Amino acid sequence: MRATFIYAAGDVRVTDAPDPKLVEPSDALVQITRACVCGSDLHPYHSAPATPGGTTIGHEMIGVVTEVGAELRTLSKGDFVIAPFAISCGVCEYCHAGPQTSCVNGGFWNETNLGTTGCQAEAVRVPLADGTLVKVPGLNPATADERLLASLLTLSDVYGTGWHAAHRAGVTAGDTVAVIGDGAVGLLAVLSARQLGAERIILMGRHEARTNLGREYGATDVVAERGQDGINTVLELTKGGAPKVLEAVGHLPAYEQAVGIVRPGGAISRVGVPQYDQGPIGWSFFGKNTTLTGGPAPVRAYIEQLLPAVLDGTVNPGKVFDRTVSIEDTPKGYAAMDARESLKVMIRP
Numbered sequence: 001m002r003a004t005f006i007y008a009a010g011d012v013r014v015t016d017a018p019d020p021k022l023v024e025p026s027d028a029l030v031q032i033t034r035a036c037v038c039g040s041d042l043h044p045y046h047s048a049p050a051t052p053g054g055t056t057i058g059h060e061m062i063g064v065v066t067e068v069g070a071e072l073r074t075l076s077k078g079d080f081v082i083a084p085f086a087i088s089c090g091v092c093e094y095c096h097a098g099p100q101t102s103c104v105n106g107g108f109w110n111e112t113n114l115g116t117t118g119c120q121a122e123a124v125r126v127p128l129a130d131g132t133l134v135k136v137p138g139l140n141p142a143t144a145d146e147r148l149l150a151s152l153l154t155l156s157d158v159y160g161t162g163w164h165a166a167h168r169a170g171v172t173a174g175d176t177v178a179v180i181g182d183g184a185v186g187l188l189a190v191l192s193a194r195q196l197g198a199e200r201i202i203l204m205g206r207h208e209a210r211t212n213l214g215r216e217y218g219a220t221d222v223v224a225e226r227g228q229d230g231i232n233t234v235l236e237l238t239k240g241g242a243p244k245v246l247e248a249v250g251h252l253p254a255y256e257q258a259v260g261i262v263r264p265g266g267a268i269s270r271v272g273v274p275q276y277d278q279g280p281i282g283w284s285f286f287g288k289n290t291t292l293t294g295g296p297a298p299v300r301a302y303i304e305q306l307l308p309a310v311l312d313g314t315v316n317p318g319k320v321f322d323r324t325v326s327i328e329d330t331p332k333g334y335a336a337m338d339a340r341e342s343l344k345v346m347i348r349p
């Protein structure tokens with residue numbers, strides 16, 4: 001099969017790779033229908049150390065089950081499935097109560113201890129498949145609407161991650177929410193906050209095509225300024241700060257912005273993978289009685305809940321995809337996202 005590997009920062013290639021095989025009786029094999037490039041894939045794209053043999057990459061996909069291990073109870077050959085970006089057993093304490101991203105038996109794609117490879121490929125082996133995969137009954141990817149496939153693919157990560165941001169912050173009806181970041185997760189955090197009943201949603205982002213989609217998803221205000229200017233504008237708009245701040249970037253300036261705009265007594269919910277280990281925890285944070293929450297989203301917990309509105313077209317999270325490439329052109333997809341020419345790139349294996 002063909003699969004994507006990263007060899008060093010900026011060096012992504014598509015090469016031949018061994019076809020996946022069943023290893024454990026709890027495995028399934030999946031033929032990938034659609035995969036995509038994530039904003040978090042750009043972190044290794046910027047900083048991965050040189051690896052002579054390359055490492056597989058990609059963690060978001062939908063596809064069709066082609067083989068099932070002997071222990072599987074919920075899946076059969078031919079099932080159409082959504083794969084969350086984390087692998088989870090479905091039976092441990094964290095799988096029952098959440099967060100599935102802390103599953104004691106699970107892990108992530110592209111991980112040596114689980115022997116997983118990447119989802120930017122034609123096929124993949126899925127460990128703990130009963131716990132990990134979510135079946136979408138009655139859907140045939142060969143005849144399904146392209147827009148529906150795009151929206152289903154967002155349930156693999158970015159929609160569930162945006163939802164997690166809003167859910168962890170405790171967004172409820174009538175709330176004022178600020179969302180930092182106009183990437184796919186930030187825009188879907190806007191959509192999620194709207195679904196949870198937020199009345200005023202301030203989107204902080206400066207890329208107009210993206211913030212326009214943010215308005216379509218429910219943003220009532222867009223603040224393009226950054227740094228102290230951006231903080232001042234939000235403090236003015238909200239007369240003292242936003243009670244719920246969803247941080248969907250992961251870089252220190254975005255977190256500093258969150259600390260600056262949160263209302264006294266409010267909450268900051270982070271879902272951008274932090275690219276920093278130190279930041280404001282002193283008086284600027286403490287003085288406002290700020291709650292800090294968030295983390296890797298247990299998207300597995302949200303898929304069944306979010307699925308009906310995707311299937312009936314009430315929401316269209318798939319609009320975050322603005323480019324589709326073949327598997328061979330995956331490196332071009334990385335370059336386009338890195339140059340911010342593309343918001344999110346879908347891969348059609």
Ligand SMILES: [Zn+2]
Binds near residue numbers: 040060
């Ligand atoms: Zn992702």
Ligand SMILES: [Zn+2]
Binds near residue numbers: 088095
């Ligand atoms: Zn588990």
